[in-house]
Amino acid sequence: MAMYDAADLRSELHQIGCRLTPQREKILKFFQNLPQGNHLSAEDLYHALSQRGENISLSTIYRSLKLMTRMGLLRELELAEGHKHYELNQPYPHHHHHLVCVQCNRTIEFTNTSILKTGVKQAEKEGLHLLDCQLTIHAICPEALRRGWPSLLPSHWVCPRTLNGTVTGVITEN
C-alpha cells in the first residue's frame, strides 16, 4: 500500500473546498511518524511540534484535528482523561480498539476483526457512510477495587500496575 502523502491530502482537501497548508501537512506527517499505540491531545501535539521548532498555534491545532477527524484521517478518542486524544485512523488490519482502566487511565489496545464488520453493516443498514467505529471498554483494576473504589480512593492514588509498566501497547486477539 502506497503511503498517503501530501499530494493525496491536497487532493482530498480540494474536493471539499479546502487548501493544503504547511500546518496541515506537518500535523498529518507528525501522526504518520508516531509509533503505533500513541495518541495525543491537542495540547500534547502543540508541545511536540513546538519542540521540533514548528510553531503552529493552538487554534490551528484544534481546527486541524477537527477537520482531519471529519475527513476520516484521524480518530478522536474519548478515553478517561477529561480531554480528547487523537490518533491516525488506520484501516484494517491496523484498526483497533481500547480498554481503559477508569481509575488509573491505563489504556490497552486490542484488535478484533468482527467489530469493524459490525460497524460497516450497521452504517449500511441506515444508509450512512462509516467514518469510524470504536469499541471502548471501561474497566477497573482489582487493586483499586480492594482499596474501596469507586468512592474511597484519593483522586491522586495511582494503580501500582501503572507505576511498573507499559502504558499502552497493541495486543492481538486470542
Added chain:
Amino acid sequence: MAMYDAADLRSELHQIGCRLTPQREKILKFFQNLPQGNHLSAEDLYHALSQRGENISLSTIYRSLKLMTRMGLLRELELAEGHKHYELNQPYPHHHHHLVCVQCNRTIEFTNTSILKTGVKQAEKEGLHLLDCQLTIHAICPEALRRGWPSLLPSHWVCPRTLNGTVTGVITEN
C-alpha cells in the same frame, strides 16, 4: 428479575462507605422510569427533575452521575454533542450500542450480543473488572456528503432525515 430498588442502592452505597440520600434515590428512579432509548445530559436531568418539583442542585446532579457511573449503574455516553449523556446501564439482553451521524447528531441504538462477550474477554485477559463496553459508530449521512461535508456545511444545517423522523430507537441486529 426483581427491580433494583432503594434498598439495593443503599446496600451498594454502604459497601463503599457512602450513604443513601433522597437525591440519589430520586435520580436513580428517574433513570429507571425513562423510556428505553433516552439519554440525558446533566443539564437535561436537572431541568427534568426541576419540572417535577424536585430541586436537586446541579452540583449534586454532576456528582451523582459520576458516582453512579463509577458504580456501574449508569453509562456515560460520548456522542457528538460536546457534552456527556447518561442512561441506565442495563445488562444483557438490553445492553446496546450507538450509531451517530456526526453532522446531525441523530443517534440510533442497536444490539449485538458478541460485543459484550468481546468486552468481557478482553477485560478478563488483563485481570480487570468490566464496568461498561460501548461500540460507538460515527457515520455521516449521504445528504451531508452531497452538500460538501466535511467543510462546506453551515453549522446550523440540519439533515433532512432528522426533520422527519425518529431521533432514536432500538434496532435489533439482523
Added chain:
DNA sequence: CCTTAGTTCATAATGATTCTCAATAAAGTC
C-alpha cells in the same frame, strides 16, 4: 438523642475548546 463523617447547595474556579477578526497566503487566472 448524640456524634461522626459523608452530603448538599451555591457559587467561584477551572480548563478544554471555540470564536473573533485582522493579517496572511493558497491557488486559479490572465
Added chain:
DNA sequence: GACTTTATTGAGAATCATTATGAACTAAGG
C-alpha cells in the same frame, strides 16, 4: 509572474461543561 479571490492562520477573548470550595445539613450507627 502579478492579480484576485477566498480560505487560513495566529493571538487572545469568550464560552460552557464540569469540578472545586466551604459552610450548613443530615444519614446512620451507637
